[in-house]
Amino acid sequence: MPTSNMPQSWGRFPRVKHSHVVPVYWRHEVPQLDTFETSILPFAYGRSYGDSCLNEGGISLDVSNLRHFISFDEEEGLLRCEAGISLAEVLEVMVPRGWFLPVTPGTKFVSVGGAIANDVHGKNHHKAGTFGCHVTQLELLRSDGTHLLCSPTENSELFQATIGGLGLTGVILWAEFRLKRVQNPYIQMDNIQFGSLDEYRQVAEESDKDFEYTVSWVVCLGNEKEVGRGIYTRGNHDTTRPMPTDTQAKHLPLAVPFDFPSFTLNRLTIRAFNLAYYNKQLVKRVHKIEHYDPFFYPLDAIHTWNRMYGKRGFFQYQFVIPFEGGYDAMAEIMREINHSGEGSFLTVLKSFGDVRSPGMLSFPRPGLTLALDFANHGSKTFRLLDRLDALVNAAGGHIYPAKDARMHPEDFQRYFPAGRSLNTILIPSSLQVSGVVSLNP
Template identity: 65%
Template sequence: MATVNKHPQSWGRYPIAKSSQVVPVYWRDELPNLAAFEQSILPYGYGRSYGDSCLNDGGVSVDVSHLRNFIAFDDETGVIRCEAGVSLADILEVAVPRGWFLPTSPGTKFVSVGGAIANDVHGKNHHSAGTFGCHVTQFELLRSNGEHLICSPEQNSELFRATIGGLGLTGMVIWAEFRLKKIVNPYIDMESIRFDSLDEFFELSAESDQKFDYSVSWVDLLIGGPGLCRGKFSRGNHNQDPALAQKPLKAKKLPLTVPIDFPSFVLNSYTVKAFNEAYYRVQIDKYVKKTESYEPFFYPLDAIHNWNRIYGKRGFFQYQFVVPFEHGREALNKSITHIQKAGEGSFLTVLKQFGDVKSPGMLSFPRPGITLALDFSNHGERTQKFLRELDQIVEDNGGVIYPAKDARMSAESFKKFYPQWQEFEQYIDPKFSSSFWRRVTQGTDSNIPLYI
């Protein structure tokens, strides 16, 4: 059985975990005997989870990123079947020229299909399309006892629900089938609107979610004042002009690359404020309307390879929460004020509304409400204390934190946020575990120091 020495890493680069072995899987007919491993097991794809849900410190990481074959595609219905290691980028490459698009997508296309299911990812169209799991029709799950189970809403339905958003703990997804979205051409009719207050954001959201499939906003939380924040609201729909289907997309530029880890002092409240000011002002007009390729609209950060190195060797914490609409304004007021007082700047800050399309996933994160996602440099205990206080604001307002992006939530907090965890636990494969799951259910913190 082949093994490799490179240890899996999460996108946030914290914590650092060391697997006992990393086992690559190349073929569906040459799968490892999961029962033969002495340590716990966890599938691993491309490492785009921000926290430790993709890590298994001291255990076995099964690398499924080589399972990248397409199995079937129905051009009439848009139903596609592919192996779990196929990336969303792979799917876009073959589907878009044929007039199909992903049903929903996170902010990066470098995510495996298995990872999209395990984290039940969401995107700019949650209010209209729900999560990725809403579009999955079936998948094959390999359990450690050797069983190969077909899971769907009708067959092994509870295991289907547990696996969607189940963080890779119910077994190894071998292949999956899901529905794509029909499009006329690869272009997006988009609008970008500058706004100068939280109230204006809410007004734009209420208007946009009725007319646009996609909406999201970048926000600057460090301006202070009565408006609390400012930002740019982006919204869009797929263009419907058949003539544009013949218009070739612009040749892709070579991606920018962050070649080194930035020194820790580079990102601070002053540099974040400077970036936010420049990014806000680069759009001179308050309202911009244009038709553009889907790439810059959906995946602006994918144009910068290894952008996570900006945060240096210590890594960073991605923090995303959702609070119900009835507590949205109060929760955002308190959390933004808390962030401003702490001087914990984030230049990758995303604010949007989730809709009421319910996911089949048992542990899925999205639910109706307001969601805010931020990045914070890892400054050790100072950052940990600040985030614990932010946790309390979220909890007090009936919200929850996103497990796929978490690297430090306490077991006590997790069990309050996800009381269904005990129902879910009965579907975990007995040989499967992760650093995340041990931390949030057993309270076993990583022994990795905060400063790497």
């Protein structure tokens, strides 16, 4: 039976109405999709920042109950599970057995199906590529009721279109992907202060050779001396300790109990946070051993942190620009953000490698990528994002559609020319209708 609980994205913009939310409880008892008279789009935990998980006026197919493990090959590290399982559940079961996710985004509260549909990337893109690089096969339910096994060798075109395909090719019922061995749940990590983009470049080029995980927090709002400085984090899985016999005590997460008033996010409060965060480290380099949870998922310790941006929500804006000329372009983009007076508490700068994804619409490519959050201040914010689009385009860059809520159609077509053939692949799936909404907002 359809439910009345309407999904929303993590950025809480745009707010749309679906005709129905239809829950799925068993992968062998999915509703007859060809009986629905409107478009269908799968939905799990709503951790997509933009509109890629929304289907305005259509049906949202809630797959979050598809949470069963199916099989695990300990020799090959191949895990097969239903698509609604969260990465948190995979970690909880597999890390004590000596296995870890091949790639993980900045939150573990996403579904396996969502990780494939958005072809998520993490701190180890330069070594491991995207999540889709490690998927070996999946079962896809098309809206005409057809069940297809998709892999690099079977229904390979649909396999490529589904990885990074934003849920538009059908419903992923289960997937198989390869995990990586680890000795324990700990990370050997360094935090290194850098004072400029030039210094970031030096640290990044040194670190990408020897460290599996690299990322940095960077300042985009402040005076001329402050903008472009930050803290570079790098790490490898620890190999010096055995697997602990006792499980880590679970702490009750913090939560944001209400929507912050819009005036709490302003140039003064963001700059004060940046100063405090940068100066919390009293020496230039700090080495420590840390559990994987705070290393990969610091924001997961605060439930509903999206409420800090107020009722109007926020935009996460992520782009990648080529290395050639990229540092000059990045400096110009940061100057534009600083001049606007709009900024982000968490601004992430890192370098993508050249590991190519099988996904037709995969976002990462070699270059510099910046991700940051802008509170929704209406037309002022939209004008800033349009100016940033122009700078990214001039630098030969691309914007991440899985986090986007306002991309221009002509930009999408330029970033992903392979998307023009997507409708041919989608037929006879009625999901192509919602594709017009998600790909050309």
